[in-house]
Amino acid sequence: MKIFVTLKPNSRKEVIERIDATHFKIHTKSPPREGRANAMAIHALAYYLDIPKSRIKICAGAKLKQKILEIF
16 A cells, blocks of 8 residues: 655654545654654654554655655
8 A cells, every 4th residue: 555645854743644545744853864754754654553663665755755655
């Protein structure tokens, strides 16, 4: 299953907005350096969907704000 995420790093608060079944907007306090924001986005999405982090992988957009994540 593919999930489309718009990531907003350096936000004031941690928020996950569900736009529809496969689109999310994630605000994270983590900076976009050394993959910290990506790691926090995976952690937040795993918590939100109640699945292990190991089941989520970034397919595209590792260095972009728009990402495609795969859940397997």
